[in-house]
Amino acid sequence: MELFQKFGGSGRRSNARRIASVAAIAATVALVATGCASGGSDTASTDSAGGDSPGSIVFLPKQLNNPYTDVVLGGGDTAAGEIGFEASTLGPLEASASAQVPFIEQATQEGANVIVIAANDPDAVGPSLQQARDAGAKIVAFDSDTNPDYRDVFVSQVVAKDVGLVQLEMIADQIGGAGDIAILSATATATNQNEWIKYIEDELASNPKYKDIKLVTTVYGDDDADKSFKEAQGLLQSYPDLKGIISPTTVGIAAAGKYLSTSDYKGKVALTGLGLPNEMREFVKDGTVTEFALWDPAQLGYVAAYAGQALLDGTITGAEGDTFTAGDLGEKEVGADGIIIVGPPTKFNAENIDDYDF
Amino acid sequence: MTTTTVQSEKPGPAAHDKRNPVAAFFRQREIPVAAALVALVLITFAINPLFLSPQSVKDLLLNATIMIILAVGQALVIITRNVDLSIGSIVGLVAFGTGSLFNIAPGMPIPLVFLIGIVFGGLLGAVNGLLVTLAKVPALVITLGTMYIYRGILSTWAGSKQYFSGDNPKEFGNLSVDTFFGFPIITIMAVVVVVIVAIVLGLRRGGRDLYAIGSDPDAAKLFGIPTGRRVMAAFIACGALTGLAGILYASRYNSVGALTGSGLELDVVAAVVVGGVAIFGGSGTVVGAAIGAVLLSTITSSLTATRVDKFWQQAIVGVLILAAIVIDRVVSIRNTRKLRVSEARDV
Numbered sequence: 001m002e003l004f005q006k007f008g009g010s011g012r013r014s015n016a017r018r019i020a021s022v023a024a025i026a027a028t029v030a031l032v033a034t035g036c037a038s039g040g041s042d043t044a045s046t047d048s049a050g051g052d053s054p055g056s057i058v059f060l061p062k063q064l065n066n067p068y069t070d071v072v073l074g075g076g077d078t079a080a081g082e083i084g085f086e087a088s089t090l091g092p093l094e095a096s097a098s099a100q101v102p103f104i105e106q107a108t109q110e111g112a113n114v115i116v117i118a119a120n121d122p123d124a125v126g127p128s129l130q131q132a133r134d135a136g137a138k139i140v141a142f143d144s145d146t147n148p149d150y151r152d153v154f155v156s157q158v159v160a161k162d163v164g165l166v167q168l169e170m171i172a173d174q175i176g177g178a179g180d181i182a183i184l185s186a187t188a189t190a191t192n193q194n195e196w197i198k199y200i201e202d203e204l205a206s207n208p209k210y211k212d213i214k215l216v217t218t219v220y221g222d223d224d225a226d227k228s229f230k231e232a233q234g235l236l237q238s239y240p241d242l243k244g245i246i247s248p249t250t251v252g253i254a255a256a257g258k259y260l261s262t263s264d265y266k267g268k269v270a271l272t273g274l275g276l277p278n279e280m281r282e283f284v285k286d287g288t289v290t291e292f293a294l295w296d297p298a299q300l301g302y303v304a305a306y307a308g309q310a311l312l313d314g315t316i317t318g319a320e321g322d323t324f325t326a327g328d329l330g331e332k333e334v335g336a337d338g339i340i341i342v343g344p345p346t347k348f349n350a351e352n353i354d355d356y357d358f
Numbered sequence: 359m360t361t362t363t364v365q366s367e368k369p370g371p372a373a374h375d376k377r378n379p380v381a382a383f384f385r386q387r388e389i390p391v392a393a394a395l396v397a398l399v400l401i402t403f404a405i406n407p408l409f410l411s412p413q414s415v416k417d418l419l420l421n422a423t424i425m426i427i428l429a430v431g432q433a434l435v436i437i438t439r440n441v442d443l444s445i446g447s448i449v450g451l452v453a454f455g456t457g458s459l460f461n462i463a464p465g466m467p468i469p470l471v472f473l474i475g476i477v478f479g480g481l482l483g484a485v486n487g488l489l490v491t492l493a494k495v496p497a498l499v500i501t502l503g504t505m506y507i508y509r510g511i512l513s514t515w516a517g518s519k520q521y522f523s524g525d526n527p528k529e530f531g532n533l534s535v536d537t538f539f540g541f542p543i544i545t546i547m548a549v550v551v552v553v554i555v556a557i558v559l560g561l562r563r564g565g566r567d568l569y570a571i572g573s574d575p576d577a578a579k580l581f582g583i584p585t586g587r588r589v590m591a592a593f594i595a596c597g598a599l600t601g602l603a604g605i606l607y608a609s610r611y612n613s614v615g616a617l618t619g620s621g622l623e624l625d626v627v628a629a630v631v632v633g634g635v636a637i638f639g640g641s642g643t644v645v646g647a648a649i650g651a652v653l654l655s656t657i658t659s660s661l662t663a664t665r666v667d668k669f670w671q672q673a674i675v676g677v678l679i680l681a682a683i684v685i686d687r688v689v690s691i692r693n694t695r696k697l698r699v700s701e702a703r704d705v
Contacts, residue, residue: 065616070518093513093617217665225611225618233417234662237408258523258612262535264413279613282524 055113056086057308059301060103062118062144063095063223068250068276068297069118071358072143076116076301082327083309085114095223097121097189104128108135114308116301117151118143122191126150138311142304144192152311152318153338155304157295158345160192163248164199166293166345167273168210171244174270174290178212179243182235184256184273186223186249196248216242221252228255236265247273253292257283277348277356284353291349297358299342303332307340387634388646390685394678395653402660409663412540418659419545420534420610424603425651426548428626429633430555431599433647434592436630437559439572439639440490440497442593445600445626447508448482449619452604454512457521457614460530468530475605476598482508483597487590505623513616520615526608534610544606551599552648559644568592572639628675629654632682636690653678 059076061069073089080087090107092099097120105128107115115137119125122145129139129150139151148154157163171181183200185193197218204210216239221228228251236242247253253275260266266288275292283289303326310316310324322334332340348356402409428445435442452475459471482504489500523531536543559565567588570578579585608614627637633650635642654675661671 065513065516065518067518067520067615093620219662225613229611230421230658230662233414233421234659237411237414237417237659237663238406238665240408254522254612262531263417279520279522282522285524 054084054309055312056088056111057114057116057305058107058110058112059087059089059091060100060107060115060117061089061091062100062120064089064091064093066095066223066251067279071276071297072118072301074301075298076305078298079302079305079327083305085305085309087305095120095187097124100125101128104132108132108137111135112137113312114138114140114305116140116142116304116308117146119146119191120144120187121189122147138308140304140308140311142300144190146191148337151338153307153316153334153340155300155307155340155342157297157300157342159341160195161199163192163274163293163345164196165203166347167196167246167248168200168203170272170291170293170347171246171270172210172213174272175213175243177209180214180216180239180241181244181246182216182239182242183218184228184231184235184245184247184249184252185218185220186252188220190223190249193248200246221249221255223249223251225251225255228252229259232256232259236263236269242269244270244272247271247275250274250276250279250294253289254279254283257288261286261288275348276358277353278358280348281353284348284350291347293345293347295343295345299329302327303329303340303342307332387642387686387689388649391633391646391649391653391682395649395656398653398656398660402663405664409660414659414663416537416540416542418656420542421659422652422655423542423545423548424606424610425626425629425655426648427551427599427603427606428622429629429647429651430552430644431596431603432626432630433633433635433642433644434555434559434568434599435497435596436627436635436637437568437572437639437642438589438592439575440589440592441501441627441637442483442486442497442596442600443501443623443627444482444486444505444508445596446619446622447505447512448479448597448600449604449607449622450512450614450617451482451508451515452479452601453608453614453618454516454521454616456605456608457525460526461521464527468527468533471530472602472605476601479601479604480594480598483593483595483600484590486597487593490593491586491590509620512618516616518616520613521608523609523612530609534606544609547602547606548648551602552644555595555644564588564591569640572636572641574640625654626651628679632675632678634682634686636686637683641690650682 057080059073061073063069077087090103092103100117100120101124104115104117104125108131115129115132117125117129117139119141126147126149129146133139140153140155141151142155143157145154175181183197185197201215204213204215217235219231219235221231232245232255235245245256247256253271253273256271257280260269260271261283271289272292274294276294280289280292306324306326311318315324316322316334318334318338320334320336323331326332334340408414432442432445455478456471456475459466459474486497486501486504489495489504490497534542534544538546559568567578567583570581570583571585571588575585604619607618629651630647631637631650632653633642633648634646657674658671
C-alpha cells in the first residue's frame with residue numbers, strides 16, 4: 001500500500017508543487033497514450049481503401065517482431081503489392097492462444113476482405129474467426145492451422161509429414177542411427193509443432209530403420225529464447241546419454257545451438273530441426289550443428305496472399321481440386337481438407353548456408 | 359538517529375549481538391533463504407547427481423549472474439520504499455544497443471562497450487529518478503510508465519531486427535563462458551558488484567541514509583537527509599547495474615531484439631523480496647537479494663533436472679514470496695513488541 005504513497009509526502013505542500021506533480025502525471029499519461037496511438041495509426045490507415053483496390057488483406061502472425069514471421073510477412077507484402085491489396089499486419093507481441101482474439105475482432109471491424117492467420121491455438125481463435133466470416137471475410141490459415149471449421153483454406157509450408165520425417169532423417173544421420181533423442185518444441189499447444197512431433201513418434205514406432213532410436217522426452221521452450229536455453233540445459237542434465245536434440249522451431253534451435261556451442265556438449269550432442277539460416281550460420285560454421293531444414297518462409301506468405309485473392313474473386317472455394325495461380329510461383333492446387341502445399345523443405349548445411357539470406 | 363531508524367527494523371538481533379553471536383547469526387534475514395538454497399541444491403543432487411557436474415555448476419552460476427546484478431540494483435531502490443518496474447525494458451534497450459554498437463563499429467574495445475552500456479542504463483535510471491523525486495509521483499506509477507515508454511522506444515528502434523551472437527566479436531561472446539579457476543568471469547563480476555554495494559550500503563553514510571529514507575521518509579527529511587538526492591542516486595545506480603546486466607545478456611544469449619528482457623522486472627522484484635528485502639523499504643541487504651536471485655534461478659534448473667513438471671515452478675515461486683512476506687511480518691511485529699518492552703524498561 002505504501003508504495004502508492006507519494007515519496008516524502010508531508011501533506012503540507014504548496015499548490016505549485018501539486019500542480020507540478022499533476023503535470024508530471026499528465027505528461028506520463030500523454031507519453032504512454034501517444035505511444036499507443038502511433039502504434040494504432042499504422043493499422044487504422046488501411047481503412048481508407050481506394051475504390052479500385054481489389055480489397056484489403058490483414059496478416060495475423062503468431063507474434064510480431066519475430067524474425068521468421070518477418071520473412072513470411074515480407075513474402076505476403078510482395079504478393080499483396082502485386083495483387084493491389086491494401087495490406088496490413090496485426091498481432092500480439094507474445095505468442096499466446098488468447099492474444100490473437102482482439103486483433104481478429106479489430107480486423108473484422110475494419111471490414112477486412114481477407115484475413116490470413118497463423119493460429120497460436122486451433123480452437124481459441126474459432127469464434128472470432130466465425131464472426132469475421134459472417135461479416136464476409138475470407139479466412140486463409142497459414143503456417144499453423146486453425147480448426148478446419150473456421151477457415152476456407154490452409155496454406156502449409158510443406159507436407160506436415162515431410163517436415164516431421166526430414167527432421168528424423170537428419171538426426172538419425174547425425175547420431176549414427178542409434179541412441180536417445182529429445183525434442184525441444186515451442187508451446188505445448190502449438191498446432192504445427194505437435195503435428196510434426198506426432199509424425200516423428202509414429203515413424204519411430206513403425207519404421208524398423210529407427211528401431212534403435214529412442215525419443216526420451218519432449219520439452220517446451222515456449223518460443224522464448226531464455227526459456228528454451230534453460231530447457232536445453234535441463235535436457236542434457238536429466239538425460240546424460242542423450243545423443244541428439246530435434247528442435248522444430250526457429251527460436252528453440254537457435255537457443256539450443258547457443259547453449260551447445262558454449263558448453264562441453266559441443267560436437268558430442270547433435271542438434272537439428274527447423275532454423276533460420278541467418279540465425280544458425282554461426283553454429284553451422286563452428287561445428288555445433290551439421291544440418292537443419294526449413295522452407296523458404298517468404299513463399300508461404302506469398303502463396304497465402306494469392307490464395308486470399310483467389311477466394312475473394314471466386315476462383316477457388318476451398319474445395320479439393322480447385323486450382324489458382326500464385327504469381328511467380330505458378331499454379332497451386334487445393335488438396336484434401338482445403339490444404340495448399342507450397343513446396344518441399346530445404347536442408348541447410350555448411351556447403352549451402354551462405355546462399356540464403358533470411 | 360540514522361542508526362536508530364535503521365535498527366528499528368531489527369533491534370532485537372542488534373541488542374543481542376554482543377551477548378550471543380551464534381543466535382544473532384541465525385536471526386539474520388539471509389539465513390532462511392540461504393538454507394533453502396542449500397537444501398534445494400542437496401535434494402536435487404540426491405535425485406540427479408549430474409546436477410553438480412562441472413558443466414551444470416557452471417550453468418547454474420551463469421544463469422544466476424544476470425539475475426544477481428539486477429536484484430542488487432532493484433534492492434537499492436526498494437530499500438528506499440520505491441520500486442523500478444522499467445528494468446526489463448532497460449535490459450532490452452541496452453542489450454539491443456550493444457548489438458547495434460558492434461554492428462556499427464565491430465572493432466570497438468569491449469571495456470568501452472561496457473562503459474557505454476552502463477552510462478546508458480544510468481541515464482535511463484536517472485529519468486526514473488528525476489520523475490520520482492522532482493515530480494513527487496509514486497515510483498510504481500512512474501516506472502510502470504517508463505517501462506512501456508522504454509519498451510516502445512525499443513520496439514520502434516528494433517522493429518523485427520535482431521542481432522545474433524554471431525554478429526558480435528568472438529571475445530565478447532566468450533566473456534560469458536570463460537572461467538577463472540573454474541568460476542565464470544561474469545559471475546566473479548557479479549560477486550564484486552554485490553560486495554561493493556553491500557559495503558557502501560552497510561558502512562557508508564549515504565548507504566545508511568537509504569534505509570532511513572525507506573523506514574520513514576518524513577523523519578529522514580526532518581533529520582536533514584537529502585532524500586531527493588539519495589533516492590535519485592539509488593535509481594541511477596539501479597539503472598547502471600541494469601545496464602551492466604543488459605550487456606551481459608547480449609553476451610550470453612543468442613539473440614537480442616525488441617522483446618529482450620520483457621517480463622524480467624517481476625522476476626527480479628520477486629527475487630529481492632524472497633531475499634528478505636521488505637517491499638515497504640527500510641530493511642534487507644543486497645546479499646540477501648543476491649541469494650534470493652540465485653535461489654529463484656536455481657529452482658528453475660533443479661525442477662528441470664529432476665524432471666518435475668515446469669508448470670509447478672511458478673506456483674513454487676509464489677509460495678516462496680508469500681513465505682518471505684510472512685516471515686518479514688512476524689519478525690517486525692516481534693521486534694516492535696520487544697522494542698516497546700525495552701523502552702519501557704529504560705524509562
